Amino acid sequence: MASPLIALVLSFFIPGLGQFYTGQLLKAVALFVLAILFAALSTMIIGIPLYIIVWLYSMYDGYTVASES
Secondary structure (H helix, E strand, C coil): CCCCCHHEEEHHCCCCCHHHHHHHHHHHHHHHHHHHHHHHHHHCHHHHHHHHHHHHHHHHHHHHHHHHC
16 A cells, blocks of 8 residues: 555655556656656746646645555
8 A cells, every 4th residue: 555645755856756656657657758848848938837737746646546545
């Protein structure tokens, strides 16, 4: 059983790591790739809010999925 707090903390540091911890490998890779892409786009203003959205979603999803299991 995955701990919701650990999934949240892992996703806080690296988007997608909480999903990896809960066994959602495809979602983990997708969130990580999106975070890298939007971080690269942060040189343009549009990348910053998109990265924040992916980061917050990653934390929320990691916590809720771990809570359900």
